[in-house]
Amino acid sequence: MDGAFQIDQHAAYVIGAYAVAAVGLLGIGLASWQRQRRLRRQADVLEFQVRNRRRRRRDA
Amino acid sequence: MHRFANPARFLRLADRVLPVAAAVAALSGAVGLYLAFLASPPDYQQGETVRIMYVHVPAAWMAMFVYASMALAAAVGFVWKHPLADLYTKAAAPIGATFTAICLITGSLWGAPMWGTWWVWDARLTSVLILFFLYLGYLALVNAFDDPERGIKAGAILVLVGAVNLPIIKFSVDWWRTLHQPASVSRIGTPTIYETMLWPLLAMAVAFTALHIVLAIWRLRAEILERKVQVLQTLQAGQARTAATATPSSGVASPTADGTPG
Numbered sequence: 001m002d003g004a005f006q007i008d009q010h011a012a013y014v015i016g017a018y019a020v021a022a023v024g025l026l027g028i029g030l031a032s033w034q035r036q037r038r039l040r041r042q043a044d045v046l047e048f049q050v051r052n053r054r055r056r057r058r059d060a
Numbered sequence: 061m062h063r064f065a066n067p068a069r070f071l072r073l074a075d076r077v078l079p080v081a082a083a084v085a086a087l088s089g090a091v092g093l094y095l096a097f098l099a100s101p102p103d104y105q106q107g108e109t110v111r112i113m114y115v116h117v118p119a120a121w122m123a124m125f126v127y128a129s130m131a132l133a134a135a136v137g138f139v140w141k142h143p144l145a146d147l148y149t150k151a152a153a154p155i156g157a158t159f160t161a162i163c164l165i166t167g168s169l170w171g172a173p174m175w176g177t178w179w180v181w182d183a184r185l186t187s188v189l190i191l192f193f194l195y196l197g198y199l200a201l202v203n204a205f206d207d208p209e210r211g212i213k214a215g216a217i218l219v220l221v222g223a224v225n226l227p228i229i230k231f232s233v234d235w236w237r238t239l240h241q242p243a244s245v246s247r248i249g250t251p252t253i254y255e256t257m258l259w260p261l262l263a264m265a266v267a268f269t270a271l272h273i274v275l276a277i278w279r280l281r282a283e284i285l286e287r288k289v290q291v292l293q294t295l296q297a298g299q300a301r302t303a304a305t306a307t308p309s310s311g312v313a314s315p316t317a318d319g320t321p322g
Contacts, residue, residue: 003101004097005097005098006102006108009173013112013172013173014108016169017165017166017169020162020166021115021166024158024161024162025158027158028154028155028158028275029271031154032154032279032282033278035278035282036281036285039285039286042285042289043285043292046289046293046296047292049296050295053296053299057299
């Protein structure tokens with residue numbers, strides 16, 4: 001391919017720019033995904049506990 | 061719009077949108093990278109460094125687009141008291157800050173070989189730096205209050221006031237003759253950019269937009285879940301208090317009014 005990227009004296013700047021973008025987007029992506037996953041698990045556990053306690057009270 | 065004020069309804073819609081947006085982001089990102097690194101030629105003046113533009117320009121567009129969407133959401137939150145609009149403003153800020161940081165750093169990495177300097181106090185660069193500080197200021201302000209609702213309201217005012225910076229960024233290259241080049245894609249009429257360089261730019265812009273949708277859904281879902289967790293914790297505490305008062309002879313010492321064990 002005649003237009004393909006070639007390593008020249010400025011290649012480090014190009015690679016650096018894409019690395020910065022990749023690290024930034026991966027970082028915010030992983031942080032966002034992990035936060036909603038942790039909170040969903042926490043909400044599920046709490047919901048189960050509240051519902052369980054309510055049922056036990058009703059049965060008693 | 062008020063149909064989606066109900067978080068459960070919004071989450072159902074988000075579950076349907078999320079895989080589509082993720083697929084579009086992955087696909088257009090892959091196409092964009094292929095076009096950027098393999099199909100588009102080096103520039104006759106800039107050489108290989110032109111490839112930085114395919115990530116720098118979409119990041120700059122997203123930095124402004126996310127802030128504009130936050131300002132719109134803040135206005136909707138103020139006027140119609142839409143609960144999800146307020147949450148969106150808070151959820152989108154870190155995404156916008158990330159895009160702005162990417163824009164500033166990649167711009168600097170392009171400027172070093174092309175302009176011979178990492179930074180100049182050019183009108184465009186300075187106004188984008190102010191945008192970055194607006195994002196940081198919003199994040200600091202919104203988390204500075206004990207009552208999260210007050211934090212969101214204060215942050216919304218900051219976002220609306222800061223929106224004045226958006227036209228300054230857009231027209232800075234026309235109002236002041238400085239180092240940063242004027243618009244070449246979003247011009248009225250035909251773009252002045254060659255087609256083989258326009259396509260990777262557009263593909264990456266689509267990828268960044270779709271990625272923003274994915275990230276915004278994740279962060280909005282987290283904000284909704286955080287409130288749900290707070291409600292459930294309050295409910296749980298209430299249940300524990302009721303259980304403690306209902307069974308005083310259960311052997312568990314309940315505290316008296318002065319804090320000593322009963």
